[in-house]
Amino acid sequence: MRFWRTPLDRDKFECPHGQVFIIVERCKGCAFCVEYCPRGVLEISEKFNKKGYHYPVAVREGACVDCNLCEVICPEFAIYTECRNECAEDEAAEEASAQPEGGEGTS
Amino acid sequence: MSPSRTDSATRNASPTAPPAAERTALRHPKDLLLREDRLPHIWCPTCGIGTCVASFIEAIAETGIPEEKFAVISGIGCTGRVAGYVKLDSFHTTHGRAIPYATGLHLAHPEMKVVVFSGDGDLVAIGGNHLIHAARRNLDITIICVNNFIYGMTGGQLAPTTPHTARTTTSPKGNWEYPFNVPHLVASCGATYVARWTSLHVRRMRQAMREAILKRGFSLVEIIAPCSTLYARKNRLGTGYDLMKFYHDNCEVRHGADTKELDIEFQQKIAVGKFVDVEKPTFLDRIGAGRKK
Numbered sequence: 001m002r003f004w005r006t007p008l009d010r011d012k013f014e015c016p017h018g019q020v021f022i023i024v025e026r027c028k029g030c031a032f033c034v035e036y037c038p039r040g041v042l043e044i045s046e047k048f049n050k051k052g053y054h055y056p057v058a059v060r061e062g063a064c065v066d067c068n069l070c071e072v073i074c075p076e077f078a079i080y081t082e083c084r085n086e087c088a089e090d091e092a093a094e095e096a097s098a099q100p101e102g103g104e105g106t107s
Numbered sequence: 108m109s110p111s112r113t114d115s116a117t118r119n120a121s122p123t124a125p126p127a128a129e130r131t132a133l134r135h136p137k138d139l140l141l142r143e144d145r146l147p148h149i150w151c152p153t154c155g156i157g158t159c160v161a162s163f164i165e166a167i168a169e170t171g172i173p174e175e176k177f178a179v180i181s182g183i184g185c186t187g188r189v190a191g192y193v194k195l196d197s198f199h200t201t202h203g204r205a206i207p208y209a210t211g212l213h214l215a216h217p218e219m220k221v222v223v224f225s226g227d228g229d230l231v232a233i234g235g236n237h238l239i240h241a242a243r244r245n246l247d248i249t250i251i252c253v254n255n256f257i258y259g260m261t262g263g264q265l266a267p268t269t270p271h272t273a274r275t276t277t278s279p280k281g282n283w284e285y286p287f288n289v290p291h292l293v294a295s296c297g298a299t300y301v302a303r304w305t306s307l308h309v310r311r312m313r314q315a316m317r318e319a320i321l322k323r324g325f326s327l328v329e330i331i332a333p334c335s336t337l338y339a340r341k342n343r344l345g346t347g348y349d350l351m352k353f354y355h356d357n358c359e360v361r362h363g364a365d366t367k368e369l370d371i372e373f374q375q376k377i378a379v380g381k382f383v384d385v386e387k388p389t390f391l392d393r394i395g396a397g398r399k400k
Binding site: 023025026030031032053071074076077 | 135136137138146147148150151152153154155157158161162165310313347348351
């Protein structure tokens with residue numbers, strides 16, 4: 001993950017890792033998910049579904065950060081992501097709720 | 108197929124995949140509020156209406172209001188199909204008459220959140236009078252107007268929102284009329300919440316929809332959406348994706364802008380944002396308010 005400045009507490013946080021699910025038969029090949037994925041996870045497949053549309057496939061699934069943009073921008077309700085490091089996310093959330101007071105106080 | 112490629116079928120078999128019951132059939136999280144048996148929907152590839160519905164479903168979830176308190180009312184047209192795809196109380200009404208149905212439902216059940224989800228041809232053209240009178244009365248209903256500048260379902264005829272010089276089936280040499288400025292139209296009639304976004308601004312659109320649903324009074328969210336099959340093709344603008352790129356490059360966020368200045372010119376800058384957000388007694392508040400005590 002690229003940062004415009006490295007946060008001081010970066011080592012305490014873990015990037016969420018998402019898993020992409022694609023409902024192939026709903027896809028109409030608009031490629032919005034491929035174009036708008038900020039991490040370049042998806043690519044248009046060479047295969048096509050029953051209706052003849054080329055659907056996306058996750059070629060760099062390790063890069064998914066569960067930002068959910070593909071799910072929201074997909075006009076076909078054909079793609080969604082799920083968070084795959086729940087424990088890490090819970091810890092990060094706890095830390096995030098504890099951190100801001102201290103962090104903002106110093107700035 | 109190469110072994111390295113991961114499609115949904117192979118991923119489902121991986122050890123990190125969710126439990127077996129979930130794996131047998133992929134279920135989209137938004138399917139809770141969608142009639143799955145009717146999907147895939149009829150909208151063209153790269154049409155923006157599906158994105159609006161996805162944002163609307165998220166907005167409903169964010170409001171925290173139970174889903175049985177919602178009613179979605181649509182007229183006729185591409186966007187008029189929304190009422191048939193959401194798993195909420197819904198009405199698919201006659202052409203242009205979505206707001207009269209919504210008015211009746213709102214007055215009979217004031218506790219319900221009535222949302223009119225329809226297109227520009229339905230709400231602004233044929234239902235134009237209903238729109239301005241609902242705004243004038245300040246009925247506590249939410250209007251989501253998906254504006255794709257054209258009558259999509261009937262073959263791409265000129266709509267009252269078609270920008271000047273844009274070509275349609277019935278204006279092959281370009282439109283000579285002045286289009287409607289929808290935010291100004293409803294704001295001048297007394298709407299209490301007016302916002303405009305495009306189908307590219309998914310998260311801001313969701314926020315605007317949530318605010319509009321929670322707003323007491325007449326609220327309208329206009330969403331500019333690409334029509335790839337007719338508007339983009341007749342005007343040689345490429346596909347819906349090219350229009351999304353155009354929105355990305357040419358939208359200016361101007362919160363609180365004067366609604367007079369929100370006209371949309373053909374392929375020019377589009378002003379988006381939240382323009383009106385005021386408090387005003389609603390129609391039901393005013394019933395009997397002038398009566399002698």
